[in-house]
Amino acid sequence: MRIAADAMGGDHGCQVVVDGLLQALEQLSHIENILVVGDKSQLGQALGQAGKSDSRIEIIHAPEILTMDDKPVEGLRRKKNCSLAVAMDLVKRGDADAIISPSNTGGIVAAASIKLRTLPGVDRPGIAAVCPRNDGNFILLDAGASVDGKPRHLMHYAIMGDIYAREVLGVSRPRVGLLSVGTEANKGDELTQEAFNLCRELDLDFIGNVEGHDLFHNGLDVVVCNGFVGNVVLKSCESLATSMMDWLKAELTAGPVRKLGATLAKDAFRALKNRVDPDNIGGAPLLGVNGTVTICHGSAGARAIRNAVCNTVEAVDHNINELIVDAVAKANDNLATTATEPVAAEA
Amino acid sequence: MRIAADAMGGDHGCQVVVDGLLQALEQLSHIENILVVGDKSQLGQALGQAGKSDSRIEIIHAPEILTMDDKPVEGLRRKKNCSLAVAMDLVKRGDADAIISPSNTGGIVAAASIKLRTLPGVDRPGIAAVCPRNDGNFILLDAGASVDGKPRHLMHYAIMGDIYAREVLGVSRPRVGLLSVGTEANKGDELTQEAFNLCRELDLDFIGNVEGHDLFHNGLDVVVCNGFVGNVVLKSCESLATSMMDWLKAELTAGPVRKLGATLAKDAFRALKNRVDPDNIGGAPLLGVNGTVTICHGSAGARAIRNAVCNTVEAVDHNINELIVDAVAKANDNLATTATEPVAAEA
Numbered sequence: 001m002r003i004a005a006d007a008m009g010g011d012h013g014c015q016v017v018v019d020g021l022l023q024a025l026e027q028l029s030h031i032e033n034i035l036v037v038g039d040k041s042q043l044g045q046a047l048g049q050a051g052k053s054d055s056r057i058e059i060i061h062a063p064e065i066l067t068m069d070d071k072p073v074e075g076l077r078r079k080k081n082c083s084l085a086v087a088m089d090l091v092k093r094g095d096a097d098a099i100i101s102p103s104n105t106g107g108i109v110a111a112a113s114i115k116l117r118t119l120p121g122v123d124r125p126g127i128a129a130v131c132p133r134n135d136g137n138f139i140l141l142d143a144g145a146s147v148d149g150k151p152r153h154l155m156h157y158a159i160m161g162d163i164y165a166r167e168v169l170g171v172s173r174p175r176v177g178l179l180s181v182g183t184e185a186n187k188g189d190e191l192t193q194e195a196f197n198l199c200r201e202l203d204l205d206f207i208g209n210v211e212g213h214d215l216f217h218n219g220l221d222v223v224v225c226n227g228f229v230g231n232v233v234l235k236s237c238e239s240l241a242t243s244m245m246d247w248l249k250a251e252l253t254a255g256p257v258r259k260l261g262a263t264l265a266k267d268a269f270r271a272l273k274n275r276v277d278p279d280n281i282g283g284a285p286l287l288g289v290n291g292t293v294t295i296c297h298g299s300a301g302a303r304a305i306r307n308a309v310c311n312t313v314e315a316v317d318h319n320i321n322e323l324i325v326d327a328v329a330k331a332n333d334n335l336a337t338t339a340t341e342p343v344a345a346e347a
Numbered sequence: 348m349r350i351a352a353d354a355m356g357g358d359h360g361c362q363v364v365v366d367g368l369l370q371a372l373e374q375l376s377h378i379e380n381i382l383v384v385g386d387k388s389q390l391g392q393a394l395g396q397a398g399k400s401d402s403r404i405e406i407i408h409a410p411e412i413l414t415m416d417d418k419p420v421e422g423l424r425r426k427k428n429c430s431l432a433v434a435m436d437l438v439k440r441g442d443a444d445a446i447i448s449p450s451n452t453g454g455i456v457a458a459a460s461i462k463l464r465t466l467p468g469v470d471r472p473g474i475a476a477v478c479p480r481n482d483g484n485f486i487l488l489d490a491g492a493s494v495d496g497k498p499r500h501l502m503h504y505a506i507m508g509d510i511y512a513r514e515v516l517g518v519s520r521p522r523v524g525l526l527s528v529g530t531e532a533n534k535g536d537e538l539t540q541e542a543f544n545l546c547r548e549l550d551l552d553f554i555g556n557v558e559g560h561d562l563f564h565n566g567l568d569v570v571v572c573n574g575f576v577g578n579v580v581l582k583s584c585e586s587l588a589t590s591m592m593d594w595l596k597a598e599l600t601a602g603p604v605r606k607l608g609a610t611l612a613k614d615a616f617r618a619l620k621n622r623v624d625p626d627n628i629g630g631a632p633l634l635g636v637n638g639t640v641t642i643c644h645g646s647a648g649a650r651a652i653r654n655a656v657c658n659t660v661e662a663v664d665h666n667i668n669e670l671i672v673d674a675v676a677k678a679n680d681n682l683a684t685t686a687t688e689p690v691a692a693e694a
Contacts, residue, residue: 134590192575237583262612
């Protein structure tokens with residue numbers, strides 16, 4: 001298996017990417033090559049400073065960088081040789097089986113959509129953010145690949161999330177919920193009400209509508225929503241988790257007795273921080289494109305990059321795209337036979 | 348000033364409501380009467396057990412209760428004499444200046460919309476949830492009064508939130524943001540893109556699009572979104588805050604040294620818990636209806652009820668509905684003169 005890694009677009013430069021890739025290679029013997037894409041001289045230097053080496057790392061030069069401030073489509077048009085585009089082309093040409101990238105999320109979605117296209121039967125890709133809950137993780141998708149989704153797109157997200165949870169996260173029968181404003185079948189906006197009707201016909205454990213209250217402690221494995229809602233929820237929760245850790249720190253340092261207590265219990269705080277640390281997961285798969293694409297946080301550290309590579313390898317190993325194509329085809333066929341409106345009208 | 352209090356629809360029965368009302372009366376000498384609505388004998392008993400008394404409390408009998416399981420509109424039709432409906436009628440008839448209720452949120456919105464109607468110029472009411480941030484609070488609205496909002500509704504939420512933040516929360520010039528998936532003007536779904544164009548014409552400090560990342564530590568005072576998004580974000584964040592406190596507790600009790608540390612620093616945890624405790628605020632105003640309506644959490648305790656009464660009194664004292672009617676009329680007029688499409692098409 002060959003993985004392309006865009007090394008340049010993240011907030012912390014290429015050193016953390018190179019370090020993370022080397023950590024992943026130590027763990028995963030069946031990776032043939034990692035094609036690390038970016039500025040040749042910077043990458044050479046980063047490899048020199050990494051403190052370890054691996055002959056499976058190969059540098060592919062790309063002279064440009066799509067920055068966080070670049071507009072996705074326009075930026076890709078202007079910077080045809082940015083590391084993201086060059087890495088995506090490796091997947092497109094079959095020179096790599098998958099790509100990981102900590103670049104501009106919009107840029108990754110645009111590059112994948114333009115260069116790889118969506119899988120047969122899938123209209124729109126979805127970002128599957130993996131989030132912590134009481135006793136494991138759940139997937140929230142779409143976490144922002146597109147906005148203004150249609151019911152059919154949400155149905156596809158349910159199918160793709162179910163497959164990813166089974167194959168990559170190892171959940172035997174994922175519990176899939178549709179994010180809404182009440183648990184009854186008739187609750188929600190027009191989009192979710194129609195999506196509810198499509199999802200309940202699927203061959204998966206669809207438990208119906210779920211609310212924001214259910215996310216972090218209700219044993220859900222897959223939570224489906226449109227990209228606008230998913231993006232806002234994900235970022236709001238990240239913001240709250242960060243703020244709560246800050247508030248806790250401020251409280252724990254307000255006075256000598258509290259400080260002493262905090263010192264004694266410091267492992268507890270470290271464990272809590274670790275629990276909500278996005279670097280634990282490392283990346284969110286972009287599901288529904290014709291290739292295996294993992295979007296890393298812009299602020300991903302080496303550990304995040306390593307974890308992203310591990311999940312990416314799982315996705316390739318389990319052929320999840322083949323499973324997605326089969327399941328989506330079946331659902332689309334059912335839809336076509338039962339729909340009162342032509343399916344195309346919803347696409 | 349006379350306040351109607353629906354005492355029956357909350358999760359904890361009428362005792363906590365009665366206790367909270369008595370606490371509020373101790374603080375607020377200019378409340379003439381609180382008309383506490385519910386089962387006469389239960390209320391009499393609760394008043395007897397309250398440990399204090401106040402002659403300004405008056406019992407209004409209502410034999411029925413709208414439960415959390417009742418469907419709002421259908422429930423109100425079936426239970427015409429439920430405590431919520433009777434309390435709302437007191438406001439409708441002018442026998443009370445405001446109402447607080449811990450009943451079924453959908454029921455409160457429906458009863459207020461049906462009995463009080465919206466303010467002139469306002470198409471839809473919005474729930475203004477007051478949430479904690481680094482150094483104060485922000486308002487998130489609409490937190491779920493309606494779904495499938497239109498751009499014009501979001502504009503009204505911005506106006507109403509600005510007025511509430513100024514008059515009740517005491518913010519001199521509230522920073523108002525529109526919740527979206529990126530900060531650039533062109534980011535968002537169709538709804539927010541159109542709402543952006545309307546909001547930037549308003550006579551308030553509209554800072555443009557904000558993201559989920561900005562909510563808890565970016566000095567925002569008012570965050571505007573449609574009711575579906577607001578409800579999901581609010582409940583997701585409540586769920587995460589609860590889970591994080593649970594995770595922290597579990598970590599702090601895992602081993603004797605951590606336990607000792609936790610005991611020494613217990614005031615810090617209490618302060619953090621207090622910071623994210625919805626009872627601090629007590630209630631969310633339903634803005635845009637022709638009356639002053641405060642929605643309490645179903646699980647509101649006595650302190651929440653007391654705080655809800657205090658905020659309700661502020662809202663009445665500051666005549667916020669008059670301010671809303673004036674500001675909305677001005678904005679609607681501007682819209683009518685600048686709109687290329689007839690305004691009515693968006694209502």
